[in-house]
Amino acid sequence: MSYILNTQQADKVLGTLAEKYAVYAPKRFVNQGRYSATDSIRYDKVSSASEIVWQVKSDYPAKEVINPIQQAIFYFTEDEYRASKVKEQPVLIFARPCDINAQKIQARIFAGNGGFTDLYYARMRERVKFILMDCNGGDDTCFCVSMGSNAVDEGDYSAAVKFSDGGMEVKVTDPELEPFFAGCDSCDFAPEFVTENELKVEVPDLSDKEVRLALKKHPMWKEYDARCVSCGACTVACSTCTCFTTRDVIYGDNPEVGERRRVTASCQIAGFDQMAGQREFRSTAGDRMRYKVLHKFHDYKARFGERHMCVGCGRCTHRCPELISISATVNKVSAAVAEIKADLGKA
Amino acid sequence: MINPVQPYPCKILDVHKESVHEWTFRVATDAKVAHGQFMQLSIPMIGEAPISVSAQGDGWLEFTIRNVGKVTNVIFEKTAGDTLFLRGPYGKGWPVDQFRGKHMVVITGGTGLAPVRSMLNAFAAGPGLVKDVTLICGFKNEEGIVFHKELEEWKNKFTTIYALDNDVKENWRTGMVTAFVKEIPFDQWGDDYAVVVVGPPPMMKFTGLELLKCGAKVENIWMSFERKMSCAVGKCGHCRIDEVYVCLDGPVFPYSVARDLVD
Numbered sequence: 231m232s233y234i235l236n237t238q239q240a241d242k243v244l245g246t247l248a249e250k251y252a253v254y255a256p257k258r259f260v261n262q263g264r265y266s267a268t269d270s271i272r273y274d275k276v277s278s279a280s281e282i283v284w285q286v287k288s289d290y291p292a293k294e295v296i297n298p299i300q301q302a303i304f305y306f307t308e309d310e311y312r313a314s315k316v317k318e319q320p321v322l323i324f325a326r327p328c329d330i331n332a333q334k335i336q337a338r339i340f341a342g343n344g345g346f347t348d349l350y351y352a353r354m355r356e357r358v359k360f361i362l363m364d365c366n367g368g369d370d371t372c373f374c375v376s377m378g379s380n381a382v383d384e385g386d387y388s389a390a391v392k393f394s395d396g397g398m399e400v401k402v403t404d405p406e407l408e409p410f411f412a413g414c415d416s417c418d419f420a421p422e423f424v425t426e427n428e429l430k431v432e433v434p435d436l437s438d439k440e441v442r443l444a445l446k447k448h449p450m451w452k453e454y455d456a457r458c459v460s461c462g463a464c465t466v467a468c469s470t471c472t473c474f475t476t477r478d479v480i481y482g483d484n485p486e487v488g489e490r491r492r493v494t495a496s497c498q499i500a501g502f503d504q505m506a507g508q509r510e511f512r513s514t515a516g517d518r519m520r521y522k523v524l525h526k527f528h529d530y531k532a533r534f535g536e537r538h539m540c541v542g543c544g545r546c547t548h549r550c551p552e553l554i555s556i557s558a559t560v561n562k563v564s565a566a567v568a569e570i571k572a573d574l575g576k577a
Numbered sequence: 578m579i580n581p582v583q584p585y586p587c588k589i590l591d592v593h594k595e596s597v598h599e600w601t602f603r604v605a606t607d608a609k610v611a612h613g614q615f616m617q618l619s620i621p622m623i624g625e626a627p628i629s630v631s632a633q634g635d636g637w638l639e640f641t642i643r644n645v646g647k648v649t650n651v652i653f654e655k656t657a658g659d660t661l662f663l664r665g666p667y668g669k670g671w672p673v674d675q676f677r678g679k680h681m682v683v684i685t686g687g688t689g690l691a692p693v694r695s696m697l698n699a700f701a702a703g704p705g706l707v708k709d710v711t712l713i714c715g716f717k718n719e720e721g722i723v724f725h726k727e728l729e730e731w732k733n734k735f736t737t738i739y740a741l742d743n744d745v746k747e748n749w750r751t752g753m754v755t756a757f758v759k760e761i762p763f764d765q766w767g768d769d770y771a772v773v774v775v776g777p778p779p780m781m782k783f784t785g786l787e788l789l790k791c792g793a794k795v796e797n798i799w800m801s802f803e804r805k806m807s808c809a810v811g812k813c814g815h816c817r818i819d820e821v822y823v824c825l826d827g828p829v830f831p832y833s834v835a836r837d838l839v840d
Contacts, residue, residue: 303582304583304621306621306622308621309586309621309660309662310621311583311584311619311621311662313580313583339811339812339814340812343810343811343812343822343825344810344811344822344824344825346581346810346811346812347578347579347581348581348582348808348810348812349578349579349580349581349582351812352578353578439837443837443839446839472812472814473813473814473815474807474808474812474813474814475807475813475815476624476625476807476808476813477624478621478622478623478624480622485622488621488622490621490624495807495813495814495815497814502805502815503804503805503815503840504805505646505803505804505805506626506645506646506647506648506649507643507645507646508645511778511804511840512840517840521840524819525817528820529817529819529820530820532819532820533820533821
């Protein structure tokens with residue numbers, strides 16, 4: 231069923247939902263942006279519709295709710311390991327199609343790769359229901375249509391919402407959520423998806439091994455030695471990046487008590503591939519950029535099939551302090567591949 | 578739900594000093610490990626490190642460890658009777674079934690001998706397993722030599738070339754392992770041989786190229802990789818190279834795969 235709610239009704243419904251569910255949505259953090267007097271928009275718990283930022287894309291992805299930037303995975307008491315517990319409360323996440331599609335990508339790695347299912351991801355993911363947020367077209371960094379992640383299937387969400395200044399329209403697909411909208415006026419709202427972005431990306435065909443090996447040695451990567459500062463902001467803002475590292479922490483002055491923490495890691499930061507007592511394999515920013523870009527636009531798909539590891543959300547471009555654009559980078563890769571294919575007589 | 582990263586406590590049975598920096602820890606565990614697989618060694622408050630199993634027996638495993646990092650430095654403070662936490666085994670080991678009945682060549686650099694030690698011991702204990710074994714072991718210098726006792730025993734069972742990179746030692750050769758590859762009689766073996774190579778990345782790269790130069794076929798060569806890991810179960814991403822995860826698809830790779838991997 232579909233319903234139309236004014237702002238007061240929307241706030242009330244959200245308040246009731248928040249009594250049963252932990253409701254997460256993009257929220258504005260005033261003056262917490264990167265520059266003076268700018269805001270940061272990121273996921274946090276909400277209990278009213280008016281807290282939800284729907285007008286613009288969030289700076290950080292919805293993945294943070296399921297796969298937080300850091301979490302305790304074990305608690306230590308002397309030499310006992312106890313796995314951390316998870317809160318039983320079910321979770322609702324308001325997310326655009328790109329963020330929902332990103333979870334399909336993360337799931338292939340966390341819940342299945344190599345036959346192992348990650349306890350910490352799976353136990354959180356199984357409690358999550360998505361509420362699809364209507365996307366008004368994103369911004370000039372978005373290219374979801376090029377990546378085929380502009381739309382989701384009805385089975386991917388429990389309800390679809392289109393916010394406006396006057397309130398919201400909702401289509402509820404999950405019977406569990408129906409009672410929360412009892413008494414609201416019905417309407418014929420159905421979600422629509424973006425069908426064209428201003429930005430278009432041409433993902434190159436890298437299926438030829440010889441072409442791929444030549445691409446890895448192509449001088450285009452050297453440009454990033456000068457431009458990229460290896461800060462890792464792109465991977466933190468990425469909707470799909472899953473990499474993490476573990477770090478043991480001792481509590482205060484008692485060396486017998488502590489925790490093992492899972493912390494987001496970035497392949498863009500020096501040391502990501504460095505083993506104890508050995509040199510890095512990827513010692514330049516260009517090497518690390520090549521590693522990331524080929525994972526997103528070849529390696530992931532080569533392993534898991536279906537789709538690339540980029541949903542075209544553009545957050546990495548948005549966050550890069552050096553103004554490196556992922557879409558421009560991919561188009562550069564395409565140009566380099568065309569050049570390589572011509573050289574190899576494979577055009 | 579099973580937690581694939583949950584370690585379990587094991588008692589250290591013995592600590593044997595192979596060299597100044599490389600010690601072998603024998604740990605009580607019933608884990609069944611294939612030759613060439615690795616385990617995660619875990620110490621609460623410190624961290625974890627992936628270490629290959631260097632020998633195994635009834636109710637125990639051995640790990641030969643170099644004290645170069647945060648975790649291994651703490652392991653070196655432990656003695657018999659202390660507890661070490663383990664999880665695993667992980668990864669794909671040596672395809673021993675494919676080696677059965679063949680001429681076997683094992684080429685190692687330094688502690689690269691550890692991931693093939695348990696397989697070499699199996700070859701030595703069961704002479705029918707492979708036709709014969711040619712073992713080329715290189716070490717940087719005399720202080721770097723590990724598994725002294727076994728190196729002596731293997732001399733009687735295998736064709737051996739032991740070498741130090743630059744130093745001179747009685748009955749040992751001097752030079753990089755690549756210098757001795759041409760002495761392997763590939764031309765007499767037809768297709769009936771298998772080669773395994775383990776060592777530091779440059780050693781494996783140049784040994785692979787030298788093997789091809791000396792007539793070895795790509796499909797008869799295997800290599801074992803070592804990479805940084807956090808989880809060892811294909812989640813953390815540290816060990817990924819191209820579309821493979823060293824923890825899941827390796828550490829042992831056919832050379833046909835290994836030679837094209839670009840970190």
